[in-house]
Structure formats: C-alpha cells, structure tokens
Amino acid sequence: MAAIFKNKTRRTLFIGAAVLALVGLGIGLYAFDTFIGFxxxxxxxxxxxxxLEAAAQGRQVVYRIDATQSEVRYNIDEVFLDDNTLASPVGRTQGIAGDVLIDFENPQASQVGTVVINIEQFASDSGxxxxxxxxxxxxxxxxxxATFVPREILDFPAEPVPGEPFTFRMVGDxxxxxxxxxxxxxxxxxxxxDxxxxxxxxxxxxxxxxxxxGPIEQTIPPLRTEDELRLxxxxxxxxxxxGALEASAEADPAATAEAET
Structure with a gap:
C-alpha cells in the first residue's frame, strides 16, 4: 500500500511539474514575442x-512638410507598480506628410491640409x-x-508678418x-x-x-499609464x-495619384 501511495505521489508531482513547466514556457514565449522578439x-x-494646390490667380503659396526636418512626439506618464516609480517616456517619429496653403491676399482663406503620421515608426528609449x-x-x-483632417482654423492673423511668429488653433478630426x-x-x-x-x-x-x-496596463513589467497623452x-x-506637382506627377504618376485621393 505504501509503495502504491508513493508511486501516485511521484506521478502527481511529475504531472504538476510538467504543467508548471508548460505554463512557464507559454508565459515565457508570450513575453518574448510581445516584449523582446520577434x-x-x-x-x-x-x-x-x-x-493642396494654389490658385492660378492671386498670391496663394503652398508649403509642404519636410519630414527630414520635422518630428511628432508623444509624452505620457507611466507608473511601474512593483516599486511605484514614475516615468514620462517620449516617442518620436519623422514619418509625417502634409501641406499648408497661405493666402497672402486673404489670410483668412489660408488652409492646412490633411496631416498623415506614420505611428508605426514611433520610437522611444525602449524597444x-x-x-x-x-x-x-x-x-x-x-x-x-493616423490622420488629422482640419475642419476649422481659428484666430488666424489678419496679416501674417514674415519673420514674426503668429499663433492660431486648428479644430479637426x-x-x-x-x-x-x-x-x-x-x-x-x-x-x-523670404x-x-x-x-x-x-x-x-x-x-x-x-x-x-489605453490607458495601458500590463503585467510584464507591471505598469500602467495615465489616460492623457500629450502630442x-x-x-x-x-x-x-x-509646376512642382506636375513635375512630380511625370516622375511618379502612381505616388501623385495616391496623394490626390
């Protein structure tokens, strides 16, 4: 009887250890896939x-965002729950495109076109x-x-002065x-x-x-973020x-057609 009991105990311990190993392997693979590789x-x-396209008449000028000199950043507050440590990571991307049209004869008719941001390219100090x-x-x-489509420009100056900063608000989707x-x-x-x-x-x-x-909550490592994200x-x-748009259309008709849709 004692031998049978010992065998059952060993079998139970073996099965328990195997289950724990499988669970640990599953958690490990999930953590590796999510936070480290692949x-x-x-x-x-x-x-x-x-x-955007300037009118043939008047003094409208289109300005196109130069992604190599531009950047979108996010900043958010996060708390590491194991030691109650606070952090405010910053993520950056230069994957940005969009146009601005300034109407120098009628500044109130100035426009901001659709802004497109590649959020897949966001990179912080932690891979x-x-x-x-x-x-x-x-x-x-x-x-x-992500896209931002302006619907209204508020408080645009009546006469923008070159060399002097001016402010306004954009409301959109x-x-x-x-x-x-x-x-x-x-x-x-x-x-x-100039x-x-x-x-x-x-x-x-x-x-x-x-x-x-969000707000983001995760267990490996244990942390949570605030709901507010600053951009x-x-x-x-x-x-x-x-004529620049026409020239680019001749060079790459497919890209220009995509931009105009």
Whole structure:
C-alpha cells in the first residue's frame, strides 16, 4: 500500500511539474514575442498625404512638410507598480506628410491640409515599450497611419508678418485605428522673411481611451499609464514652386495619384 501511495505521489508531482513547466514556457514565449522578439517589419518610408494646390490667380503659396526636418512626439506618464516609480517616456517619429496653403491676399482663406503620421515608426528609449505598443495597443501593423483632417482654423492673423511668429488653433478630426474624434491643436508658426519656409510647433492632448488604445496596463513589467497623452509636432514646411506637382506627377504618376485621393 505504501509503495502504491508513493508511486501516485511521484506521478502527481511529475504531472504538476510538467504543467508548471508548460505554463512557464507559454508565459515565457508570450513575453518574448510581445516584449523582446520577434522583430517587427516596419515600413520606414514616409507617408503620402493629399496635396493642396494654389490658385492660378492671386498670391496663394503652398508649403509642404519636410519630414527630414520635422518630428511628432508623444509624452505620457507611466507608473511601474512593483516599486511605484514614475516615468514620462517620449516617442518620436519623422514619418509625417502634409501641406499648408497661405493666402497672402486673404489670410483668412489660408488652409492646412490633411496631416498623415506614420505611428508605426514611433520610437522611444525602449524597444520593449515600442514593440508592446505597436502590437498590443496601436496595432500599427494593421493601422500604421493616423490622420488629422482640419475642419476649422481659428484666430488666424489678419496679416501674417514674415519673420514674426503668429499663433492660431486648428479644430479637426483625428483618426487612430478605426476611431475618429474631434481634437484641437494650438499652433505657433513663423514665416521666413523670404517666404521660402514655414517653421512651427503644434500641441494638443488626447485621451487614449477615446481611441481604444489605453490607458495601458500590463503585467510584464507591471505598469500602467495615465489616460492623457500629450502630442507635439515640430515642423518645417518648404515652399512648393508652381509646376512642382506636375513635375512630380511625370516622375511618379502612381505616388501623385495616391496623394490626390
């Protein structure tokens, strides 16, 4: 009887150990896949945005965002639950496209075109964080781009002065994944004295819960974030000379057709 009991005990211990090993292996593979490997296949090409076109008459000028000199940043507060440590990571992307049209004869008719941001390219100081955000919350392999479509420009100056900064607000529709919501950006812009470039910064704050991407909570490592995400957009936009769009269409008709849709 004692021998039978010992055999059953050994068998139970063996089965328990095997189950724990399988569970541990599953957790380990999940953690590895989510936070360490397997590497993401990220499209590093700049996005394409719909283009604006200046009227043939008057003094309208189109400025196109130069992605190499521009950057969108996010900043969010997070708490590591194991030691109650606070952090405010910053993620950056230069995957940006969009146009601005300044009407020098009628500044109130100036426009900001659709701004497209490649959110799959966001990179912070932690590759683990970036992969987790891409896979579990932004799902950016499926939804790689966010778009902002301005609907109203408020407080645009009656007469922008080259070399002097001016401010205005943009109200429009921000789309992340499958959700679109109204957001307002505070914008400060400086027009170069020779009118060749626009430089500026736009700021806003959004709620992750609005777009079903947070607040973020995870167990490896144990942390949670606030719901509010702060966004900053530093940009340089270069003057588009008349005929530039036609020239680019001849060079790459497919890209131009995509931009105009």
């Amino acid at each position: 590497s993401d296949d990220i499209d590093e090409n700049p996005p394409v945005a719909p283009t 683990l964080r970036d992969r987790a955000i891409r896979r579990n919350w932004l799902e950016s392999s499926t939804y790689p781009e 921000l789309t992340v994944k499958t959700t679109t919501a109204e957001e307002t950006w505070e914008v400060e812009v400086t027009l170069a004295e 009118e060749s470039t626009l430089t500026g910064q736009a700021r806003t704050a959004i709620l992750l819960s609005t777009y079903d991407v 900053e957009f530093d940009f340089v936009a270069l003057r588009v000379e008349p």
